[in-house]
Each structure stands twice: as C-alpha cells, then as structure tokens.
Amino acid sequence: MSFVLVVLIGVLFTIGTYLVLQRSLTRIVLGVGVLANGVNVIILATGARQGSAPFIGGDADSFTDPVPQALVLTAIVIGFALTAFLVALAWRSWTIDGNDLVEDDVEDRLATRRAEADHLNNVPVHEDVDVTVNGEDASS
Amino acid sequence: MNAALALPIVAPLLGAAISIVIRQLAVQRVVSFIALGVSLVASIIITVDVSRDTHIAVSRLGGWPANIAVTLVADRLAAMMVLISVAVLLIVLVFAIGQRAVDEHSPVYHPVYLVLAAGIAQAFLAGDLFNVFVAFELMLMASYVLLTLEGTDEQIKSGVTYVVLNIIKSLLLLTAVGLVFTATGTINMAELPERFAALPDGVRMGLNLMLLVAFGIKAAVFPLYFWLPDSYPAAPSSVTAVFAGLLTKVGVYGIIRTETLLFPGAQSNLLLWIAGFTMVVGVIGAISHSQMKRLLSFHIVSQIGYIVMGVAIGTKAALAATVFYLLHHIPVKASLFLVEGIIEKETGASAFDKVGGLARRSGFLALLFMIPAFSLAGLPPFSGFLAKYSLVRSGFDNQQWIIITVAIVVSLLTLVSMTKTWIGLFWGEVMPEVPASRVGLLRHHRTMAGATVLLIACTLAIAVLAGPLYDFCVGAAQQLTDPTMYIEAVRGS
Numbered sequence: 001m002s003f004v005l006v007v008l009i010g011v012l013f014t015i016g017t018y019l020v021l022q023r024s025l026t027r028i029v030l031g032v033g034v035l036a037n038g039v040n041v042i043i044l045a046t047g048a049r050q051g052s053a054p055f056i057g058g059d060a061d062s063f064t065d066p067v068p069q070a071l072v073l074t075a076i077v078i079g080f081a082l083t084a085f086l087v088a089l090a091w092r093s094w095t096i097d098g099n100d101l102v103e104d105d106v107e108d109r110l111a112t113r114r115a116e117a118d119h120l121n122n123v124p125v126h127e128d129v130d131v132t133v134n135g136e137d138a139s140s
Numbered sequence: 141m142n143a144a145l146a147l148p149i150v151a152p153l154l155g156a157a158i159s160i161v162i163r164q165l166a167v168q169r170v171v172s173f174i175a176l177g178v179s180l181v182a183s184i185i186i187t188v189d190v191s192r193d194t195h196i197a198v199s200r201l202g203g204w205p206a207n208i209a210v211t212l213v214a215d216r217l218a219a220m221m222v223l224i225s226v227a228v229l230l231i232v233l234v235f236a237i238g239q240r241a242v243d244e245h246s247p248v249y250h251p252v253y254l255v256l257a258a259g260i261a262q263a264f265l266a267g268d269l270f271n272v273f274v275a276f277e278l279m280l281m282a283s284y285v286l287l288t289l290e291g292t293d294e295q296i297k298s299g300v301t302y303v304v305l306n307i308i309k310s311l312l313l314l315t316a317v318g319l320v321f322t323a324t325g326t327i328n329m330a331e332l333p334e335r336f337a338a339l340p341d342g343v344r345m346g347l348n349l350m351l352l353v354a355f356g357i358k359a360a361v362f363p364l365y366f367w368l369p370d371s372y373p374a375a376p377s378s379v380t381a382v383f384a385g386l387l388t389k390v391g392v393y394g395i396i397r398t399e400t401l402l403f404p405g406a407q408s409n410l411l412l413w414i415a416g417f418t419m420v421v422g423v424i425g426a427i428s429h430s431q432m433k434r435l436l437s438f439h440i441v442s443q444i445g446y447i448v449m450g451v452a453i454g455t456k457a458a459l460a461a462t463v464f465y466l467l468h469h470i471p472v473k474a475s476l477f478l479v480e481g482i483i484e485k486e487t488g489a490s491a492f493d494k495v496g497g498l499a500r501r502s503g504f505l506a507l508l509f510m511i512p513a514f515s516l517a518g519l520p521p522f523s524g525f526l527a528k529y530s531l532v533r534s535g536f537d538n539q540q541w542i543i544i545t546v547a548i549v550v551s552l553l554t555l556v557s558m559t560k561t562w563i564g565l566f567w568g569e570v571m572p573e574v575p576a577s578r579v580g581l582l583r584h585h586r587t588m589a590g591a592t593v594l595l596i597a598c599t600l601a602i603a604v605l606a607g608p609l610y611d612f613c614v615g616a617a618q619q620l621t622d623p624t625m626y627i628e629a630v631r632g633s
Contacts, residue, residue, distance in 0.1 A: 020308065025300060032307050039311050043318035068321065071270055075314055078277045082307055085284055089300060096293050102304075103297050107370070 005045040012038030025090040025100040029083060036079040040072045047071070144189075145199035145212045147182035148222050148261035151175045156254035168250040169237060175254055176230045179261065183223040190219045191612055194619065196629035198267070206631050207328065211267030213630055216616035217463055221264045221393060224467060228385050228474050229257050231595045235478050236378035238587025239485060246289050256282035256382070263390045267630060269317045269327040272394065276313065276358070280306050283387060286379045287371065295374045302371035305357065313354035320347055330630035332402055333623055348403045352410075355398060359391030361448055362417035365441045369425060372440070373433040377481025380433065384440050385474035389466060392447050399451050400459070400620040411452035416543055419445030419550040426557045430564060432480045432490035435557060436473075439516065442550060443469055449547060450531050453538055459617035461530035464610055468515070468523040468602055475512045475595040479505070482588050483565065486581055487572060492564030499566040501574070502581035506566050508589075511596050513562070515603075517555035523603040530610070 012034055019031025047068030054063040090100045104112070155175025159168040189197055197219070200209035214222070233253065236242050243249040259279025266272045284306075288299035321327050323343055324335035336344055353364070360368040368388070372380050399407065422442025429435040447469070450462030480490050482505065487495045499506040515522035518529075528551060535544040582589040602609060619625050 020304070028304055032304075032311075035308075035311050039315050039318065042315060043321070046322040047318060067327075068318070071318065071321070071327075074270075074274060078274070078310075081281060082277075082310075085281070086303065086307070089288065089296065089303060092288075092291055093296050093300065096296060102300050 002045075005041060009038055009041050009045065012041065023101050025086070025093060025102055028102070029086045029090060032086060033079070033083055036075070036082075040075055040079075043068050043072050043075070142199040144182045144185045145197055145214055145265060146201065148179040148186075148226060149212075149258050149265065151178040151182070152254040152258040152261070156251040156258070159254065160248070160251040163247040165243065165247075168243065168247070172233060172250045172254060173230075176226060176233065176257060179226045179257065180223075180230060183219065183226050183261075186214050187219040187223045190214055190216050191615070194615065194625055196619065196626060198629050198632075207326075207331070210271060211328065211330075211630055212265045213267040213329075213626070214265055215619045215626060215629075216612060217393075217396070217620065218264045220463070220467060220612070220616065221389070222261050224470050225260050225264070225386050225389075226257065227598065228470055228595070229253075229260075229382060231591050231598075232378055232381050232385075232474060232478070234594075235381070235481065235588050235591035236376075238585065238591060239376065239378050239481060241376050241485070242289065242378060248285065249289060252282045252285045252289075255279075256286065260386055260390060264393060267329055269320060269329060269332070273310070273313050273317050276390070277310060279387065279390065280310065283383060287375045287383075289379075290376075298371040298374035301367050305367040309354055309357040312350065312357075316347060316350035316354055319350070323347060328630070329397070329401060330627045333404075333627065336402060344403065345406070348398065348406055351398045351402070352395065352407065355391050355394035356414075357391070358388065359395055359444055359448075360388050360441050361395075361414050361444055362421050362441075365418065365422070365444075368441060369434060369437040372437045373431075377433070377477055377484055380437075381474040381477035381481065384436065384477050385470045388440055388444060389447075389470060392444060392466070395448065396451055396459075396462070396620070399454070401623045401626060404623065405454050408452045408454050411448055412540070412543055415445045415449035415452050416546045417445075418442065418448060419546055423550045423553040423557065427553060427560065430492040430560075432483065432492075432561055432565065433477075435561060436476055436480060439476075439554065439557070440473060442554065443473065443516070445550070446528070446531060446547060449543055450534070452543075453534055453540060454621075455534060455538060456614070456617045456621045457537060458531070458534035459620050460610070460614040461527065461534050463613040463616045463620075464530060464606075465527040467609065467613065468527040468599065471595050471598045471602070472512045472515045472524060475592055475599060476509070476516065478588070478592040478595060479509045479512070482508075482582070482585055482592065485585060485588065490565070492561075495565050495571055496568040497566070497570035498581070500570055505581055505589075508592055508596060509562070509566065512599060513558040515599055517558055518551045519555070521603060523599055523606065526603065526606050526610070 016031045016035030016038055019027045019034060022028060048065040051064035052058055052062045054066045093100045152175045155171045159171045186197055189195065197214040199212040200206065202209060256279055259275050259282060262275035263272060263279060266275050284303050287302055288295045317327060323339055324332060326332060326335060357364045372383055419442050422438050422445060425438035426435045426442060429438060447462055447465055450458045450465060483495060484490045489495050515524035518524040532544050532547055
C-alpha cells in the first residue's frame with residue numbers, strides 16, 4: 001500500500017466528514033459521494049497485494065486478490081443508487097419549501113419555540129404554534 | 141433443501157420484478173401474496189428442518205466449494221427470525237390493503253415492500269459479512285422509499301434524517317467489512333472466528349467495535365437511537381409496523397452474531413451498560429410523549445435494551461431468553477402499531493388531546509390494544525411475561541443485580557406509559573364527536589381489524605405454546621454458545 005493512497009484516504013474521509021456535517025442536503029450528497037469513495041479506496045488499497053490481473057492461464061503466484069475488487073464493484077453500484085436517491089430527496093425538499101436545508105427535528109423545534117415563547121411573553125406555548133407530526137399537533 | 145434456503149430471498153425479488161412492470165393494483169396484490177406465501181412455506185420448511193436435533197442448514201449458491209461460495213446459513217435463530225418476519229410481513233400486507241393509504245396511492249409500494257422482505261430474509265440467512273452488508277442495503281433502500289412514499293413535507297424532513305444516518309451507518313459497516321478482510325483475508329463468517337483469535341488484541345477490539353457501532357445504529361441502542369423516534373412516526377402505520385417489528389431486529393441480530401460467533405463475549409460489560417441505558421432512556425422518552433405513534437417509537441428503543449441485556453449476560457439460559465424475547469417482541473410490537481393504525485384511520489389522529497373515549501365506541505378495539513400492551517409490559521399470562529421472566533431469571537443466576545433491577549423498574553414504567561395511552565385514548569369523553577351510526581368502530585375497518593386480530597392471535601399462540609417454543613429457543617442458544625456447530629456445518633461437505 002503506497003503512502004500516496006494513505007494520504008488520499010485521509011483527505012477523502014476529511015472532506016467527506018466535513019461535507020456530511022453541513023446543513024445543506026446538496027453538500028451532504030457530495031459528502032456521501034466522497035466518503036463512499038474513501039471507503040472504496042480503503043478496501044482496494046489495504047485488501048489486496050499488488051500483482052497481475054487474475055485471468056485463467058496466468059501465473060497464479062503473481063495474481064492480485066480479486067475479492068476486494070468484487071467487493072468494491074458492488075459497493076460502487078450501491079453507492080450510486082444511494083446518491084441518486086439522496087439527490088431525488090434533495091430535489092423534493094427543494095420543490096416543497098424552496099431550499100434543501102436539513103431542519104431541526106421535531107423535538108428541537110418544539111424546545112426552541114418553547115424557550116422563545118417563555119422568553120418573549122413569559123407564557124407557555126400556544127395552540128397556534130405550527131409544529132406538526134403526521135398532521136397532528138405535537139406541542140400538546 | 142438447498143432451494144428452500146434461497147426461496148425467501150428469491151421469491152420476493154422475482155415478485156418485485158414482476159410487479160414493477162405490471163402496475164395494475166389487482167395483479168400487484170396477487171403477486172405480493174404469492175411471493176410472500178412462497179417465502180412463508182419455504183421458511184416453515186427450513187424451520188422444521190433445523191428443529192430436528194442440532195441440524196444447521198447450509199446452501200452454497202452456484203455449487204462452489206465452501207471457501208469461495210456465497211453461503212446461506214440457517215441455524216435455529218436465523219430460521220426462526222425468517223419465519224416470524226415473513227409471517228408479520230404477510231399479515232401487515234393484508235392490513236395495508238385494508239388501510240387504503242399506501243398501495244392505492246403509489247404503484248411502487250408492492251415492489252418495494254417485496255424488496256424489503258427479500259432484504260430482511262437475506263440479512264438473517266447471509267453466511268458472510270459482505271452479504272450481510274448487501275442485505276442491509278437492499279432492506280434500507282426499500283425502507284427509504286417506503287418512508288418517503290407520499291413525499292409530503294413531514295415525510296421528507298424525517299426521511300432526510302433517516303436516510304443520511306443510515307447511509308453513514310452503511311459506510312461504517314462497509315469500512316468494517318473491508319478492514320476485516322484486510323486483517324483476516326476472509327469474510328466468511330465460519331472462518332472468521334479462528335482468524336480473529338489469531339489477531340492482536342487491539343486490532344480485534346477495533347474491528348469488534350466498528351461492527352458493533354454499525355449494527356448498533358441500525359438496532360437503535362443507546363446512544364445511537366436518536367434518529368428512530370424522529371423518523372418512524374412519519375410513515376403510514378402499516379409501514380411503521382414493519383419497521384418497528386423487523387428493521388431494528390435485523391440490527392440486533394447483527395449484534396447477536398457479532399457477540400456470539402465472531403467475538404464471543406468480548407464486550408459483555410459494555411453491552412450491559414448499553415442495555416441498561418437503552419431501556420431507561422427509551423421508556424422515559426415514551427412516558428413523556430402524548431401521541432401514540434411517538435410513544436410506541438420510544439418503546440422500540442426501550443425493548444431493544446432487554447434483548448441486548450440477554451446478549452450481554454451471554455450464558456446459554458440468557459441467550460435462550462433473548463431468542464424467545466425476539467420471537468415474542470416482533471408480533472407484539474407490530475400489532476400495537478396496527479391498533480394505532482386503526483385508531484388513526486378512524487379518527488385522523490392518535491394524540492391524546494384529540495382522541496378519547498374509544499373504549500365506549502368499541503370494546504373489542506380496547507381489547508385488541510390491551511393484549512399487546514400488557515404483553516409488552518410483561519404481565520402474565522401473556523408472552524411478554526415469559527420472555528421477561530426468563531431474562532431476569534438468567535440475570536439472577538449470574539448475580540447481575542443492577543441490570544435486573546433496571547429491567548424490572550423499566551417494565552413497570554412500560555406499564556405506566558401503556559396506562560397513560562389507555563387513559564388518553566380509551567377513557568374519557570368520546571372525541572372527536574361521531575354520529576350514532578359510526579359508534580361501532582371496527583365494523584368499518586374489517587380488513588384492518590382482521591389482520592390485527594390474526595397478529596394478536598399469533599402473540600397469544602406464542603404464550604400458549606411457550607413450552608415447545610422455549611425448547612426450540614434453548615436449542616438456538618445451544619448453537620449460539622457453541623460456535624463450532626455453525627463453523628463445522630458451513631465448512632463441512
């Protein structure tokens with residue numbers, strides 16, 4: 001395993017982790033793509049010793065191990081499908097409210113509103129606060 | 141025999157291929173029932189086959205020799221999990237059709253549901269780690285689509301959390317599989333234990349923890365459970381029922397395999413802590429909520445703690461109790477969500493301040509809620525009592541006093557939250573107001589009620605047949621505590 005590949009794996013994981021932690025779904029999609037490639041490089045770089053292509057009729061002793069390549073091939077296909085689905089999700093999110101930002105979860109939204117309401121009016125949350133779960137009011 | 145092992149995977153996949161091309165609803169429904177029916181028959185055959193003495197069924201796809209073939213393995217645990225999963229999937233499908241909320245709105249529901257069935261079966265039967273990864277992907281991809289099927293704002297928001305979290309989990313699992321291959325030169329689960337034993341302690345522990353975290357996210361154990369209560373309630377009840385009953389259990393199954401076959405007893409202290417916190421945090425979350433679907437979602441987390449507790453204790457008795465707990469838990473959990481589905485379909489809500497007085501409208505519905513609720517809390521004579529009793533008993537035998545205390549207290553708190561649901565939904569004034577003609581509730585939802593009754597009958601049957609079933613579970617635990625049986629069966633001729 002060459003030093004360059006080790007550095008490459010590190011760089012891919014760093015960039016991927018940074019992007020996945022962003023709020024914008026588009027960046028998360030990119031991050032997932034980069035991370036997935038980092039994982040693929042790990043498997044390829046660490047799993048097999050360098051050698052010749054494993055064809056029938058060649059010198060069996062100098063073969064590289066084909067298993068990691070088979071694994072990576074499968075992983076690439078799966079990664080492709082996942083990325084396609086995430087892009088569709090980002091697009092749908094964009095058509096609904098004009099952005100692709102990942103929102104806080106319901107509990108966080110509730111807690112924030114409660115804190116704001118307490119701070120502003122010193123009264124508990126009112127019915128008109130728009131926090132819905134499944135079309136039902138979750139603020140109760 | 142070998143063909144039967146592949147059928148629970150192949151039949152639903154074939155069905156999915158057919159029903160994604162032919163988009164007539166009637167045809168899709170028939171195809172789904174045939175595919176799942178074939179799976180059910182095959183899994184019954186497998187279960188009967190493995191329940192004679194200590195037989196483990198092995199199938200090498202394509203007839204390749206043991207060290208390079210893609211292997212399917214069914215020991216007692218795997219066979220039982222496939223059987224109960226397919227049964228629940230079939231019953232929930234009937235419910236989903238009666239619910240008229242999913243397959244009439246989208247032509248992809250049936251194919252995706254079948255892919256989910258295939259993925260779940262493959263995850264249980266897979267004999268190598270990479271196959272486990274592929275099975276997880278198959279199952280998760282289907283679950284992403286099912287969760288966001290309606291494409292509403294709420295579903296997309298919850299879907300993003302679920303999808304991103306699970307993709308991270310998948311990448312972690314893939315990394316772990318890759319590094320396992322690097323360290324040992326194989327991904328075959330029968331060859332791994334021996335090769336792991338030869339590794340330095342640090343490497344072995346690192347690989348163990350990576351696998352544990354990856355499976356732990358899927359199983360929603362503390363502290364990796366946070367995505368579950370946010371995402372599951374967004375789906376239609378029939379989908380949530382399948383997710384709640386089966387998906388987290390696939391993660392738990394991964395943990396069981398990791399901790400019994402690959403790294404026997406390596407992390408039992410860690411798992412004991414995880415189990416305790418998972419139980420407590422889950423049940424406190426459940427008590428604090430006043431909407432049935434969210435409350436039940438937190439209970440999924442809490443119940444996972446019990447299963448992990450059995451794995452952590454790790455003796456034969458504890459594992460037998462764990463296997464029985466899984467068997468009892470899957471139909472009970474799913475049937476509670478089905479009851480919630482009926483309530484939501486009838487009243488449009490399941491929040492305690494919107495719905496009430498259901499016991500006055502339908503005593504039978506109240507009964508349908510009560511049986512699985514009591515069973516979940518572990519009251520006799522239901523299956524949950526036997527499962528919890530045997531777990532706590534195995535803890536007694538090992539002097540694990542703290543975890544037993546936690547388990548019993550959490551069990552009481554479960555009862556408290558079920559009582560809260562009962563008071564909120566079934567007692568009090570009838571809400572929302574209904575005309576006198578709609579007072580009888582279940583007669584308007586015959587299909588849904590029928591499916592729910594069938595599933596609850598399954599849970600009662602588990603309680604009634606607890607003797608022979610428990611013997612079966614003891615056999616499963618025997619195979620889990622003695623991995624050489626598994627290894628020899630996979631390697632042998």
